[in-house]
Amino acid sequence: MDEKLKIITHYKKKIKILKEHNHYYHNEDKPKISDFEYDRIKKELSSLEKKYKYLKDLNLSLNTVGAKPTNKFKKKNHLIPMLSLSNAFEKNDMKDFVKKVNNFLNLSDEKLELFAEPKIDGISASLIYEEGILTRGLSRGDGIVGEDILDNLKTISSIPKRIMGEEVPELLEIRCEIYIGKKDFIKIKENFANPRNAAGGSLRQKDPNVTSKIPLRYFAYGFGAVKPMIFQTQSEFLEKIKKWKFLTNPLSEIVNSLDQIEKMHKKIDQLRSSLNYDIDGLVYKVNDLNLQKRLGNTSNSPRWAIAYKFSAEKALTKINDIVIQVGRTGAITPVAKVEPVTVGGVVVSNATLHNEDEIERKDIRIGDTITIQRAGDVIPQVVSVELLQRKKNAKKFIFPVNCLCGSKTKKELSKSTNKHDAVRRCMKGYDCKFIAKEKLKHIVSKEAFNIDGLGKKVIEQFWNLKLIKEPSDIFNLNYREIRNLEGWGELSINNLKTAIKKSQSISLDKFIFSIGIRHIGQENAKILAGFFETIKEFSKLFDFNNRKKLLINLVDLDGIGETQIHSIDNFFLNNTNTRITKELINKLNISNFSIHNNKGKFSNKKLMFTGGFKNISRSEAKAIAENNGGKVLGSISKKLNFLVVGDSKPTKKKIEQAKQLNIKIITEKEWNKILDS
Numbered sequence: 203m204d205e206k207l208k209i210i211t212h213y214k215k216k217i218k219i220l221k222e223h224n225h226y227y228h229n230e231d232k233p234k235i236s237d238f239e240y241d242r243i244k245k246e247l248s249s250l251e252k253k254y255k256y257l258k259d260l261n262l263s264l265n266t267v268g269a270k271p272t273n274k275f276k277k278k279n280h281l282i283p284m285l286s287l288s289n290a291f292e293k294n295d296m297k298d299f300v301k302k303v304n305n306f307l308n309l310s311d312e313k314l315e316l317f318a319e320p321k322i323d324g325i326s327a328s329l330i331y332e333e334g335i336l337t338r339g340l341s342r343g344d345g346i347v348g349e350d351i352l353d354n355l356k357t358i359s360s361i362p363k364r365i366m367g368e369e370v371p372e373l374l375e376i377r378c379e380i381y382i383g384k385k386d387f388i389k390i391k392e393n394f395a396n397p398r399n400a401a402g403g404s405l406r407q408k409d410p411n412v413t414s415k416i417p418l419r420y421f422a423y424g425f426g427a428v429k430p431m432i433f434q435t436q437s438e439f440l441e442k443i444k445k446w447k448f449l450t451n452p453l454s455e456i457v458n459s460l461d462q463i464e465k466m467h468k469k470i471d472q473l474r475s476s477l478n479y480d481i482d483g484l485v486y487k488v489n490d491l492n493l494q495k496r497l498g499n500t501s502n503s504p505r506w507a508i509a510y511k512f513s514a515e516k517a518l519t520k521i522n523d524i525v526i527q528v529g530r531t532g533a534i535t536p537v538a539k540v541e542p543v544t545v546g547g548v549v550v551s552n553a554t555l556h557n558e559d560e561i562e563r564k565d566i567r568i569g570d571t572i573t574i575q576r577a578g579d580v581i582p583q584v585v586s587v588e589l590l591q592r593k594k595n596a597k598k599f600i601f602p603v604n605c606l607c608g609s610k611t612k613k614e615l616s617k618s619t620n621k622h623d624a625v626r627r628c629m630k631g632y633d634c635k636f637i638a639k640e641k642l643k644h645i646v647s648k649e650a651f652n653i654d655g656l657g658k659k660v661i662e663q664f665w666n667l668k669l670i671k672e673p674s675d676i677f678n679l680n681y682r683e684i685r686n687l688e689g690w691g692e693l694s695i696n697n698l699k700t701a702i703k704k705s706q707s708i709s710l711d712k713f714i715f716s717i718g719i720r721h722i723g724q725e726n727a728k729i730l731a732g733f734f735e736t737i738k739e740f741s742k743l744f745d746f747n748n749r750k751k752l753l754i755n756l757v758d759l760d761g762i763g764e765t766q767i768h769s770i771d772n773f774f775l776n777n778t779n780t781r782i783t784k785e786l787i788n789k790l791n792i793s794n795f796s797i798h799n800n801k802g803k804f805s806n807k808k809l810m811f812t813g814g815f816k817n818i819s820r821s822e823a824k825a826i827a828e829n830n831g832g833k834v835l836g837s838i839s840k841k842l843n844f845l846v847v848g849d850s851k852p853t854k855k856k857i858e859q860a861k862q863l864n865i866k867i868i869t870e871k872e873w874n875k876i877l878d879s
C-alpha cells in the first residue's frame with residue numbers, strides 16, 4: 203500500500219471510531235470511553251488533518267463528527283411557520299421585486315418604503331416569550347416543526363430570559379439569527395469548516411454545557427406570533443425590542459428608492475470584511491406591517507421580503523475536463539471539472555457551463571485557465587477565460603448531441619417566444635436512467651416527500667446498487683441488503699423506515715409536485731390540487747379522452763397557462779410516466795386537497811373573479827378569498843357559488859353564463875361589504 207493510502211485508511215478508521223463513540227455519548231447517553239481517551243482520538247485526528255492537508259478534502263473532517271448534533275431534541279410545532287427568502291442578485295431583480303409588490307398591492311407609482319437589514323449568515327432560531335418570560339426556544343427545523351433547543355439558547359447571556367419594559371405583549375415570538383463572531387471562530391477553527399457550521403453544531407449539542415463553551419451571539423430580526431399586535435412597522439418593531447434589551451443589527455436603515463437600495467448595498471458590501479460576523483447580503487422588507495400582512499406568503503417565502511445577495515466571490519483555476527449532467531427534466535448541462543480551489547471558504551471542483559451556447563460564446567475549452575465565481579448556495583459558474591494562457595493545441599469543445607443514455611437530444615421550440623431553447627434535452631423521461639435517478643432525488647426532497655435520511659447521496663448509492671429504480675421501489679426497500687452496507691446500522695435503518703412510512707401519507711398538492719411534471723412547481727401544483735381536489739379526479743388525466751376534456755377546463759385557472767397544459771398532456775402521453783404514477787399512487791395515502799382555513803367568510807365556497815377592482819389587484823383578491831377559506835376557480839361551472847364582478851371591464855359572457863346557471867353574482871361594492879362585516 204502506498205504511503206498516502208495508508209494514512210487515509212488509518213484516518214478513516216479513527217473517524218469511524220470517533221463516530222461510534224459520539225453515538226454512545228450523544229444518542230445513547232452511555233459513553234464507553236473516558237473523556238480523556240475521547241479527546242486523545244480527536245487530537246490525533248486534528249494533527250493528522252494539519253499534517254496531511256488532503257485529508258480535509260475527504261470532507262470527513264472533525265466538524266462533522268466532533269460536534270455531531272443529535273436527533274434527540276423534542277420536536278415542536280412553530281406557532282407560525284419559519285419561511286425562507288427568495289433571492290435577488292442584481293439591480294434588475296430588485297426592480298422586479300418592487301414592481302411585483304406594487305402590482306400586488308395595486309399601488310401605481312407610490313414610493314414603497316423598505317427596511318434594509320444585513321442578512322446574517324448564521325442559524326435561525328425562534329424565542330417564545332409568554333408574559334415576558336422566555337418559555338420556549340426552537341431551531342428552524344423544516345420550518346413547520348422545529349427542535350426544542352431552549353436550554354442551549356439560554357446559555358447565550360445576551361438573550362433576555364425575562365423582558366423588562368413597558369407594553370410587552372402577552373405572547374411574543376422573536377425570530378433571530380445565532381452566530382459565532384469571526385474573532386471567536388479563529389480560536390476554535392480546527393474543529394469546524396466555517397463559523398456557520400460551528401454555530402449550528404454548538405446550538406444543537408445535547409449537553410448545554412458544551413454549547414456554553416462556544417461563544418454564541420445573535421441578532422433579532424423579526425417576529426412570529428405576537429398578541430396583542432402592537433407594532434406598525436418593521437423599524438418600529440426593532441426599536442421597541444431594542445429597548446427591551448434584545449440585540450438588533452445597528453446597520454439597518456429605511457430605503458425609499460432603487461437608487462437608495464443600490465447605495466445601501468454598496469455601503470454594506472464595503473463594510474463587510476470589517477464586521478465581526480458573516481453576512482451574505484441584505485434583506486429588504488416592506489416596512490409597513492399592514493402591507494406585509496396584505497402581501498402574505500407564497501409556498502416558501504414571504505412576498506414582502508427579498509434577500510439581495512452580494513456579488514459573488516471569484517477565483518482563478520483550470521478546467522481539467524468538461525462533462526455532461528442530465529437533470530430531472532432531461533436538461534443537459536455541461537459541467538467543468540476544475541482544479542479544486544477555495545472560493546468564499548468552500549472548496550470548489552465543479553462549475554456549471556450552463557449550456558451549449560454559453561460554451562460557444564465564451565469559447566471555453568478543456569485545459570483553459572478560467573475565473574469562476576460562487577454566489578450563495580448557487581452552483582459556481584465560469585465567468586471568463588484567460589485567453590492569453592491558452593495552450594496552442596487546445597481544441598474547441600464539441601458539444602455532444604446525445605444524452606448519456608445514448609438517445610438523441612433536442613432543443614425544443616418555446617411556445618411563448620417561438621424560438622428554440624438554448625438548452626438541449628433528452629426526451630426519454632423515466633426511460634432514460636440518468637433522468638430517472640434525478641427524478642428520484644426530486645421525489646425524496648424536502649418540498650416533495652421529505653424523507654429524512656434519504657437524500658441525494660443515498661439515492662445515488664441505492665441507485666447504483668439497484669435497490670431503487672423507480673419511485674415505488676422506495677416503499678419496497680430490501681433492508682437486509684442495506685444492513686450490510688457500510689455506514690448503515692440498526693438505528694439509521696429504523697429511522698429510515700419511520701421516515702419512509704411517514705412520507706406515505708401525503709397531500710394531493712405535494713403529490714402532484716413530486717411526480718415532477720415540467721413547469722409544475724409548488725405553486726402550480728397547489729392550483730391543480732385545488733382544481734382536482736381528490737386523487738381520484740386527478741387520476742382521470744391518465745386516460746387520453748378524459749384528459750383532453752379536463753385540460754380544456756384548466757385553461758382559465760389563474761396561474762395555469764398553455765405551457766403548463768401542454769406539459770401535463772405530454773407527461774401523461776408517455777406510458778412509462780403514467781405507469782409509474784399509478785404504481786406510486788398504490789403505495790400512498792393521498793389526502794384530499796383542503797384549504798387550511800375553513801373558518802373564514804368564504805369557507806367551503808367556490809368563487810370566480812372577473813373584471814378589475816379599484817384598490818386591490820386580482821392576486822390580492824384571490825389571496826383574500828383563499829385566506830377566508832374560499833377556493834378560486836378559473837372557469838364557470840355548476841360548482842361555482844359566487845362570481846365576483848369587479849367594476850373595471852368585467853367579461854360580459856361570464857356574467858351571462860353565471861346568470862344562466864343561477865350562480866350568485868357579487869359586485870365590487872358587495873364584496874367590500876362582506877369583507878368589512
Ligand code: IVH
Nearest residue numbers: 285286287319320321322326379423424485
Ligand atoms: S427575515 C423568511 N431578516 O435568512 C422570513 N432573515 O433565507 C423572513 N436571516 O431563515 C426572514 N438575517 O435565518 C430575515 N435580517 C434578516 C436575516 C434573516 C438572516 C436568515 C433567517 C432566515 C433566512 C432566510
